[in-house]
Amino acid sequence: xxxxxxxxxxxxxxxxxxxxxxxxxxxxxxxxxxxxxxxxxxxxxxxxxxxxxxxxxxxxxxxxxxxxxxxxxxxxxxxxxxxxxxxxxxxxxxxxxxxxxxxxxxxxxxxxxxxxxxxxxxxxxxxxxxxxxxxxxxxxxxxxxxxxxxxxxxxxxxxxxxxxxxxxxxxxxxxxxxxxxxxxxxxxxxxxxxxxxxxxxxxxxxxxxxxxxxxxxxxxxxxxxxxxxxxxxxxxxxxxxxxxxxxxxxxxxxxxx
Numbered sequence: 001x002x003x004x005x006x007x008x009x010x011x012x013x014x015x016x017x018x019x020x021x022x023x024x025x026x027x028x029x030x031x032x033x034x035x036x037x038x039x040x041x042x043x044x045x046x047x048x049x050x051x052x053x054x055x056x057x058x059x060x061x062x063x064x065x066x067x068x069x070x071x072x073x074x075x076x077x078x079x080x081x082x083x084x085x086x087x088x089x090x091x092x093x094x095x096x097x098x099x100x101x102x103x104x105x106x107x108x109x110x111x112x113x114x115x116x117x118x119x120x121x122x123x124x125x126x127x128x129x130x131x132x133x134x135x136x137x138x139x140x141x142x143x144x145x146x147x148x149x150x151x152x153x154x155x156x157x158x159x160x161x162x163x164x165x166x167x168x169x170x171x172x173x174x175x176x177x178x179x180x181x182x183x184x185x186x187x188x189x190x191x192x193x194x195x196x197x198x199x200x201x202x203x204x205x206x207x208x209x210x211x212x213x214x215x216x217x218x219x220x221x222x223x224x225x226x227x228x229x230x231x232x233x234x235x236x237x238x239x240x241x242x243x244x245x246x247x248x249x250x251x252x253x254x255x256x257x
Contacts, residue, residue, distance in 0.1 A: 008132065049184065170249045172189075191237060196223070
């Protein structure tokens with residue numbers, strides 16, 4: 001099997017081209033990595049999900065590379081799939097990192113992090129520092145994550161805390177229960193999780209229903225909602241705690257923690 005982890009901004013056309021497959025094959029082989037917009041019916045790939053294609057595709061890539069080498073004898077580099085965010089994995093992913101951040105610079109919002117064995121840019125961004133992968137790459141001039149080395153130090157700009165903001169919230173439940181979210185975890189409709197289009201995955205927030213005084217803490221784990229005019233999708237469990245299940249859509253006050 002050949003695997004690829006879907007990154008922010010990836011399109012179906014890009015991923016199918018990179019894996020040398022077609023949309024129908026990709027969709028049937030990876031149903032949990034595929035979503036469909038309730039707004040316009042368009043299909044999309046879930047950010048953070050891992051998609052797979054059969055070895056036959058990988059073999060075809062190797063065959064194409066061998067042909068290229070034969071026609072260009074001086075070429076010695078292995079076949080690669082051209083994508084600026086491909087191969088974020090340095091070694092096997094060690095899972096969520098709950099350790100303290102590395103040393104800080106004179107700017108309290110900038111952290112110097114030394115790459116350890118098993119760490120990935122995706123894991124650092126989503127599980128530890130709660131920032132966008134693209135921002136880490138941009139801040140450190142990284143165009144190819146494969147060039148990172150264990151022991152290398154990179155700088156990470158921590159997100160600024162913001163004040164309260166009014167948001168329009170809806171909720172999603174059993175249709176997505178047990179399916180992968182944008183952060184790669186499995187969606188639990190009773191969990192303290194929310195979907196947001198832009199806030200970095202892993203960010204903790206507080207949500208309050210001003211009409212009832214009910215308040216909850218949640219973590220951004222997914223992307224959405226994909227209906228115009230809505231800012232946040234709550235899990236069914238959170239919607240119930242905030243008295244939004246019956247009405248479906250309501251106004252909340254959100255604060256990033």
